[in-house]
Amino acid sequence: MMGLTVPESPRGWVSERQLVERVVAGDPIAQRQLYDSHVDRVYRLTYRLAGDEDLARDFTQLTFIRAFERIGDFRHESSLATWLHAIGVSISLNGLRKVKTARTREAPIEAASGIGSSDRHAEPDLKARLGNAIDSLSEKYRTVFLMHDVEGFTHEEIGAALGIPAGTSKTRLFQGRAKLREALADFRGDWIS
Amino acid sequence: MTEDDRIDEAIRSAAQSYNRAPAVPRDEMWAAIEKARANSGPRLHVVAGGSPAAVAADRGSRNFRPGFAWWGAAAAAMLLVAAGVGIGRLTAPSGSARSAVNTRASVAVVPGNAGSLPQVADNVPRAEVGDAAEGVAARSSPDGTIERRTGAGAVTSGMESGTRAGVPRVAASGSSARRNGPVPRGLAGDAPGTDTYQVATIRHLADAEALLTSFSLETRDQKMDAQLAGWAKGLLSNTRLLLDSPAGEDARRARLLEDLELVLAQIVQLSPAAAASERELIQGSINNGQVMTRLRTAIPAGPTRGL
Numbered sequence: 001m002m003g004l005t006v007p008e009s010p011r012g013w014v015s016e017r018q019l020v021e022r023v024v025a026g027d028p029i030a031q032r033q034l035y036d037s038h039v040d041r042v043y044r045l046t047y048r049l050a051g052d053e054d055l056a057r058d059f060t061q062l063t064f065i066r067a068f069e070r071i072g073d074f075r076h077e078s079s080l081a082t083w084l085h086a087i088g089v090s091i092s093l094n095g096l097r098k099v100k101t102a103r104t105r106e107a108p109i110e111a112a113s114g115i116g117s118s119d120r121h122a123e124p125d126l127k128a129r130l131g132n133a134i135d136s137l138s139e140k141y142r143t144v145f146l147m148h149d150v151e152g153f154t155h156e157e158i159g160a161a162l163g164i165p166a167g168t169s170k171t172r173l174f175q176g177r178a179k180l181r182e183a184l185a186d187f188r189g190d191w192i193s
Numbered sequence: 194m195t196e197d198d199r200i201d202e203a204i205r206s207a208a209q210s211y212n213r214a215p216a217v218p219r220d221e222m223w224a225a226i227e228k229a230r231a232n233s234g235p236r237l238h239v240v241a242g243g244s245p246a247a248v249a250a251d252r253g254s255r256n257f258r259p260g261f262a263w264w265g266a267a268a269a270a271m272l273l274v275a276a277g278v279g280i281g282r283l284t285a286p287s288g289s290a291r292s293a294v295n296t297r298a299s300v301a302v303v304p305g306n307a308g309s310l311p312q313v314a315d316n317v318p319r320a321e322v323g324d325a326a327e328g329v330a331a332r333s334s335p336d337g338t339i340e341r342r343t344g345a346g347a348v349t350s351g352m353e354s355g356t357r358a359g360v361p362r363v364a365a366s367g368s369s370a371r372r373n374g375p376v377p378r379g380l381a382g383d384a385p386g387t388d389t390y391q392v393a394t395i396r397h398l399a400d401a402e403a404l405l406t407s408f409s410l411e412t413r414d415q416k417m418d419a420q421l422a423g424w425a426k427g428l429l430s431n432t433r434l435l436l437d438s439p440a441g442e443d444a445r446r447a448r449l450l451e452d453l454e455l456v457l458a459q460i461v462q463l464s465p466a467a468a469a470s471e472r473e474l475i476q477g478s479i480n481n482g483q484v485m486t487r488l489r490t491a492i493p494a495g496p497t498r499g500l
Contacts, residue, residue, distance in 0.1 A: 032223065040217050047214035057218065061225050068230065090444065094451050097482065130207050146212075149205045163444055177201050184204065188196075191203040 016080050024072050035064055038081060041151075042088045048146045049092045051135075059095055063088040078160050085153070086161040093139060126187060133183035141176030148173050268434045276389040279396075390440040395492060397431050401453055402488040404428060405479060408460060418463060418472075425460040432457060449491060452482040 022030035042063055047056035066087050074083055134142060143162065147153040148169070155166040155173075162169070181188075194202075404424055407417070432454045441447045459475045479485060 035223055035226070036219070039219055039222065043217045043222075044214045048212045051212040053215065056214065057222055057225075061222050061229070064222075064226050065229055068226075094448065097452065098455050100481070127207055127210055130204065131211050134208065134211055145208075149201075150208050150211060177197075177204070180204050181197065181200050184200075187203075188200060191200045 017076060020071060020074055020076070020080065023068070031068060034067075034080070038084050039064070041081070042084055045085060045147070045151055046088055046092045048150055049089070049143065050096060055092075055095065055099070059088065059092045062091045062095075066091065082157055082160045085157065086163075089143065089147075089161045093143065096139075126184070129184060129187075130180070133180050136183065137176055137179060140172050141179060144169050144172040145176040145180070149177075268430075269438055272393045272434065272438070273389055276392045279392050280388055390435075390438060394435055394440045394446065397428070397435060398449075398453075398488050398492050401428055401432070401457070402485065402492060404460075405456070405485055405488070409476065409479070409485075422461050422463055425457045429454065429457040429461055446491070449484075449487050452478075452484050453488075456482070456484055 019030055019034055023034055039060065043056060043060045046059040046063070047053070050056045050059060063084060067084055070087075074080065078086075134145065137145065144158055147158045147161070148155065153161070155169040158164075158169040159166040164172075404421065408421055432450050435441055436447060436450050436454065441450060456475065456478050459478060463471060463475065
């Protein structure tokens, strides 16, 4: 990620502010610069959530379209990245809810547990099982787990993106991990040894 | 490090390959974004097979559809006028405020509370909601049958939820009380624009709740399904207008409206000869999204709370 999006540096804040001002003014170079600075992480996040290239593209494109529409409302109360991720997560989750009627990705976690309690030699692929278990998590646990444990967002960033307190994000992560451990209980021996 | 920590670490490590993104199609996406912004109306990258993902794209790109701005502006103006009339009625000077209070108090007394005089402030939102519920029957119901069933549904929902108890009964006299009564809490001090959209949204959500309650009734038949579809069509249009209005700027309300949009779209498309499984699918959408619960939470909380 380029320096202009790093909020820790005072210089980064200034650069980001200037970039936003240029985008608001309609500078196409600034718009592309903003896009290039953030698109990778936004796309990675939407892809993690959607698991589908077409959906990830849709969600990413919509994220930037909406961001350019509303950039004038951005008040620098958070970093630009956090603001963009909040838009991206919102669009992704709303889109996925609409897709949910066609997909049955939110099977009860008990179903995954049921699979997990069967003979593990019947389905030895941990990654496939883990994928099923993550898919089976409810949206609130899945989103926090993917953002924190897989994409490396902090609880503060997750809280800002989801509109929840950081403590709630921690709680959801704790509960989501517990559900995954439960769903993958028959691998426990391998991991501990 | 505890056992759980080690397992979490193993899961975290294995999860890195979960939905790992391929190379980012930067230029392709940028081209689509530029095209969308330049044309002010394309649909973005429609997912093959016309999956519901297209709905998501449609929602996002709706703002760019040519002509929508005019249609939206016209509809928003209508909403503004309608809500303005409502607010005018609410804020009209009254010489019988006391009688209005008594009216509210009397209609809000429910079994178990008999003899107590509820606080006016606590009753104001109920009267507001009640009037909105009454509006369902008066404005949105396709015919008298639906109206009656809606009322029954509302009573049923009130029985299920303590906070909704009495709402239909309040509706019977709440509007007359409101016409002459003092300005309800939450409406007097707010900006007129905010009030307008709040009133419009509350009325709309009350309409939607009544429709979904009717849809959930087991006694419905094919004829009623057709009536519900017609009813849902109007509500779907209003939902989309609200989504693109300032009422849709609140994230929680927008999520509710978007979920409602999906459910209404499904009901509109439901054919009278649809299999039971199709109805179950719609009911599943309602249940999974906790749409009814969220609607009920939004409505009785009053104009300024819960929305």
